Amino acid sequence: MFEKRYLVLEDGSHYTGFKLGSDKLTRGEIVFNTAMTGYQETISDPSYTGQIITFTYPLIGNYGINRDDFESLTPSLNGVVVKEACTMPSNFRAQKSFDDVLKEYDIPGISGVDTRSITKKIRQHGVLKAAFVDDPSEIETTVTALKTAEFPRTEVPTVSTKTPYVSTGFDLHVVLVDFGKKQNIVRELNSRGCEVTVVPYNTSADAIIKMAPDGVMLSNGPGDPDDVTVALDMINGILGRIPFFGICLGHQLFALSQGAKSFKMKFGHRGANHPVKDLATGKIALTSQNHGYAIDADSVAETDLEITHIALNDGTVEGLKHRKLPAFSVQYHPEACPGPTDSNYLFDQFVEMMQQNKQKERVTHA
Structure with a gap:
């Protein structure tokens, strides 16, 4: 001992x-x-x-x-x-x-x-x-x-599910692309009545669309987003067709798919006590975070994305939304576990986005 x-x-x-x-x-x-x-x-x-x-x-x-x-x-x-x-x-x-x-x-x-x-x-x-x-x-x-020493850069393929599987619900259907998901993301969606189909990180947009989801989520995950560029075509294939929500690595890949750039942070954000400011409301939330890369704020200006949240400790980008399409993302972890649940409302926001899109489709096809 x-x-x-x-x-x-x-x-x-x-x-x-x-x-x-x-x-x-x-x-x-x-x-x-x-x-x-x-x-x-x-x-x-x-x-x-x-x-x-x-x-x-x-x-x-x-x-x-x-x-x-x-x-x-x-x-x-x-x-x-x-x-x-x-x-x-x-x-x-x-x-x-x-x-x-x-x-x-x-x-x-x-x-x-x-x-x-x-x-x-x-x-x-x-x-x-x-x-x-x-x-x-x-x-x-x-x-x-x-x-x-050089360490392998194959973290996402190592931890992503190898085959799709379903966590049952009774209302909306969400496809969760697994880059190394935390289980509490599934729990939060299930608690809101969502059926969740978890799919591998390299699933194509066509395969996802055939599943007829009401929404698509990109999970958290390890490593450098530039090592997972296989996901960028998939993201662009679903944007504008299916409501979209990205968390952590999913947030970074969303930004990269629209032309923004990422960078490696000096020591990253890892803990359950990071203050984040919502630029629309001015409200501050304490958040759970775990990331060593971030999105370059200057590079966002050249895209159709808008910065929605920033970290108060260092001013880095913590949230994005598409200016024209039903898609948003956050760098932190609204599912918490561990950490505060201040940002849990983002799952409700995603559910509302899916419901509105579903109602719009009903009206279109009526």
């Missing part, structure tokens, strides 16, 4: 702590998450595929893990870094400890390190490559290897 483990960063620094989770030793991009709760949903969010998460909240695991709060069936992150890992959780829903679940899914971690120092380093230098080491004699060679 108190075996030594080392976290090595590409800048040559390393942190000494204790082994947590799997014996497997991995490498990945190290990022930080500022949420105070929701560690189960965080480690099972496919948007973290291939990354090592540093939790800034100092105690992780105190309320355990349960079977209901996973956002994906199989977590796909490459590791976790915590100040203190609770080994004896106390909660009536708890079924396993944080360490148990990390071992079950073969995810390595480290505890007992200065997560504040790591977070400050990432904020100063930007995201860094990192690795876990159990043998201190391997630290120097690991630093050298990290400096030239």
Whole structure:
């Protein structure tokens, strides 16, 4: 339980702590998450595929893990870094400890390190490559290897569903294109009576149209949107024909399909406490976020898109809508889990858009 483990960063620094989770030793991009709760949903969010998460909240695991709060069936992150890992959780829903679940899914971690120092380093230098080491004699060679390491850029194909499947509802029909979806997107749609057909990331516009949906959603997902350009033709094939809503990576791909550009952020937005301003109403919402790329605001001016929301912390683009077509997107996570539900109304907005479009079609065909 108190075996030594080392976290090595590409800048040559390393942190000494204790082994947590799997014996497997991995490498990945190290990022930080500022949420105070929701560690189960965080480690099972496919948007973290291939990354090592540093939790800034100092105690992780105190309320355990349960079977209901996973956002994906199989977590796909490459590791976790915590100040203190609770080994004896106390909660009536708890079924396993944080360490148990990390071992079950073969995810390595480290505890007992200065997560504040790591977070400050990432904020100063930007995201860094990192690795876990159990043998201190391997630290120097690991630093050298990290400096030239290239990680696979196939995150979306790895986590997207391979075959379509349906989550039943009784009213509107939504096709959810899965780039690495969180399960709570499906839950939110189902709770509003929507039947949801989840399809692979590379599904064509023709295939989606044949499903006769009332709306199309593009999910969140990991990685660089420029690595998923296969989706751009699909987006342009449905815009104007079917109401559209994009979340996170789906938001970025929506912007790229209309000619906007994306860029890699210095350290990204990851947490459950990010303030976002609605430019139409002036209202501020606290939002759940997880992204390392953003849309270039200047590039939006050359498109048919309009910026609807901005991040108050750094002024980056957080929401877009098409000026002429029933389509909008947000960079943050209105489905929350973890995080506040301030933006949950966006699902109602999408449902209303679908209903209005459906009524328009009835009138047209009458």
